[in-house]
Amino acid sequence: MVRVVDVVVDRVVQALDRPFTYWVPEELADHVDLGYRVRVPLGRDVAWGIVVAQSNREETTGLKPVLAVPDAFPVLTPKLIPLAHWLSERYLCYLPQAIRAMVPKSVRSGQSKSARGRTVWYQTVKPREGRASQKQSLYLWLAEHQPVTRQAVLAAFPQAGPLLRQLIQEGVVAERSAPREVRLGSAPYSLTPDQQHVVDTIWAGRDRPWLLQGVTGSGKTEVYLHLLSRVLGQGRQGLVLLPEISLTPQTVARFRDRFGSRVGVWHSGLSDGERRDTWHAVREGRMTVIVGARSAVFLPFLDLGLVVLDEEHEPSYKQEEHPRYHTREVALWRGRHEGALVVLGTATPALETLHRAHQGELGWTVLSRRVAGWRLPTVEVVDMRQELRENHRHIFSRPLLAAIDQTLARQEQVVLFLNRRGYSTFVLCRSCGQAVECPDCAVTMTYHQDSEKLVCHYCQRQQPVPTRCPECGSDKIRYFGAGTERVQAEVEHQWPGVRVLRADRDVLHTRDQYDRLYQAFLQGEADVLVGTQMIAKGLDFPRVSLVGIVAADSALNLPDFRSAERTFQLLVQAAGRAGRSERGGRVIIQTYNPEHYALTFAAQQNMEGFYQAEVLLRQELGYPPFTELWLLEWIGPSETAVQYAARVAVEWLRERLNAPILGPAPAPIARLRGQYRYHALIKSPNGEDVTDLLRELPRPDPVSLAVTRDPYFMM
């Protein structure tokens, strides 16, 4: 008998989208196992691959041998092998693509077993007071990454040497030798009766997944912490998934304060080395809690007992590159296969999630009150059409102007939301009506006053503002629409001396910049914060008593069946930033559509009302949760070729499929970075499987086809 292994080779091409069988030479037999990395011959070449199955055979003629086994551990733990198959089948990607998404590069392509020498760890021991400075950012970084090695500190802060010494002298950072000991955590809050009820209910029903629907500020995180300590008490591990942007040091600190150094973090800012260390610590069970972003859902837990998906409605949980998975679905898969409790937490569940709860597919529990002493904010809707009729043409309505006045006079803080960055959202010629568009993308360009340039928000192209219309030569160029820059300028103009901070992708590029802004506003270094949806979630500013939503309609008119849902969620989450203390809070929503149901239900913070209205529409129009959507996108440099490929494919599908297919039609953004784009949308009734058909879809070169199951971004 000879041992043979099925190997998925790490090459992303259709011809290699299946395992290949190799025989294992005697001397390697003790070193290879399921999920291990192997070096194998491939044609006249050699390649890396991963073992996904093994068996014994009498006969091995025609098979090639495994050449080498570099590691002493599985790169894809055996429990996760079926998940790789599931991802590739469900989301129509190649197996090697699924594996690449699941295993960090530093583990997949690492140079053999990681050598662990003698290491010194740095960690923070008590909070540091004081203003933002180099030292402060170093401290914050340490607080987030601790315990860390000197090497890692210097990689992130090349000049950290003297600062590190100062922090150690001040006694806020300690230096000690590895191995790390377990630091004892802080005592938990005693739960409110509501929270206690939720913890007990979920724990009693932990054999099924749960929706925890809790209004903003109702203490959901505290519920997660208590469930975590029960799971850790059983000797199992826990995973808390957060949208990347909410993974701030403050959030991580809440978990570290409770569970000490058993907590690891996982986000896009980690170095390769940190990633590899955490991955191994999770696999060996040395790290018992991970607080992480999307891709942490693939970590190789030894014994996973709990997965929390916080803000489960966030669109960023949908991966946009292959495999185009939804984190929620992967979390539920792991829950089912590894016997882990899954908790989906949010104030504004995704419609699909709420529907599953209504159908009894998820356990469902509700926190309807904020923690003691906090009231939900009052919400007012201002009809901007009425403002216009009464000749008030300012971007701030009279009620919002008055409210900002009063709030500033009481020395409380204001947050203003606007979902567009830049100064003016478009530049238009008044003679011929032509707006300036990006030459490569079919979208208008945005004027940025900071740089005095027009910027395309899709491809980042920049160009000077024309003084004459490129179409008709007229000089009647005018600026229209307001972005965050303009709102900031208006505030500074209306209230001279008031300190304004801005939060959008033009000014915040790194996690550190985001943290500094957060700290500055929290510590009262500014009175007003102007921002995009970037700041709509998760932030906890006790001194904010007024939230203004400058243009609530901006997301309503997007060509996407989720636009009402997104608007509702954004408004409720934004409103949730107000009144996070005993002071209470006030929210003012400006809109040209005051009768729209997304707005009226958001103003009442009425999730169930919104759900009932929206679900009827979805049923009538054949959208999720009543159908499953497949978005097909054809992309290429020639419009005729793209259109032709789309037509042929859709005709081919129509002959074989009963499900309605919309299109093909030019995508809402018909040209992007110089490439033409056509879309079609399959609305497949639940239960009907179209994956086999889609695999066989004709794909003529040079047009590329991307297929997305459950698409989130229909632009």
Ligand code: ADP
């Ligand atoms: P959510 O995640 O639902 O928005 P949080 O968990 O952030 O709510 O809780 C809101 C605030 O209430 C936090 O500042 C938290 O420290 C505090 N809090 C939560 N639970 C309790 C409790 N049982 N007793 C006292 N304070 C609590």
Ligand code: ZN
């Ligand atoms: Zn013109």
Ligand code: ZN
């Ligand atoms: Zn562009």
